[in-house]
Amino acid sequence: MSLINIAKREISCKVVYYGIGLSGKTTNLHYLHRTVNPHDVGEMVSIDTETERTLYFDLLPLELGMVHGFRVRFQLYTVPGQVLYQQTRLSVLRGADCVVFVADSQASKLQENIESFKELTDQLRRMGKNPGEFPIVLQWNKRDLPGTLPTPVLDQYLNPFRAPSFEAVAVNGRGVVESLRYAINATLTRLDPP
Numbered sequence: 001m002s003l004i005n006i007a008k009r010e011i012s013c014k015v016v017y018y019g020i021g022l023s024g025k026t027t028n029l030h031y032l033h034r035t036v037n038p039h040d041v042g043e044m045v046s047i048d049t050e051t052e053r054t055l056y057f058d059l060l061p062l063e064l065g066m067v068h069g070f071r072v073r074f075q076l077y078t079v080p081g082q083v084l085y086q087q088t089r090l091s092v093l094r095g096a097d098c099v100v101f102v103a104d105s106q107a108s109k110l111q112e113n114i115e116s117f118k119e120l121t122d123q124l125r126r127m128g129k130n131p132g133e134f135p136i137v138l139q140w141n142k143r144d145l146p147g148t149l150p151t152p153v154l155d156q157y158l159n160p161f162r163a164p165s166f167e168a169v170a171v172n173g174r175g176v177v178e179s180l181r182y183a184i185n186a187t188l189t190r191l192d193p194p
Helices: 025-035 083-093 107-126 151-158 176-190
Strands: 002-004 010-019 045-048 054-069 071-076 098-102 136-141 166-169
Touching: 010 083, 010 176, 025 054, 025 071, 025 176, 045 151, 054 166, 071 176, 083 107, 083 151, 098 107, 098 151, 098 176, 107 151, 136 151, 136 176, 151 166, 166 176
Parallel strands: 010 071, 010 098, 098 136, 136 166
Antiparallel strands: 002 010, 045 054, 054 071
16 A cells, blocks of 8 residues: 655555566566666665575665655565465565566466466455455566467466556566556556545
């Protein structure tokens, strides 16, 4: 849920990148950090393991300027995808205004993606949110690799709510900005500043 500070005239919004381990969540944030105007982005914070897999979360602060007379800031988070970090994913997901679900498009990862998406929707329900109404953006990542599933197949298994989806290759930025732009617009549309 967006935090509105009337005294400071600031709105802080939270976008969470969710998905299986090594699907490209952190790669999305690294690409954005490199390409966004340095005046609009803060330092990226990562808590990784020795193998550079996200252990707790990544955080990238992004400033968007003024909306309705309020300074708008977005905090972009990733969750660890490894199975044993389910509780951490729930902690990071709390308070989210929008989720970008990053799916590894390879056929060999379909079952893991299905389980991760189910976990996401279950967690949203536990938090009292209707996954069919909550802003979710689907990103079909790793489209450059062999053995990727056609997007209609990914939609069939991973998009029951007909959420917007984007093909992506996060390592070179394809689909990264488009996914985030939609997430930001979906979040801003739901804002109702005083």
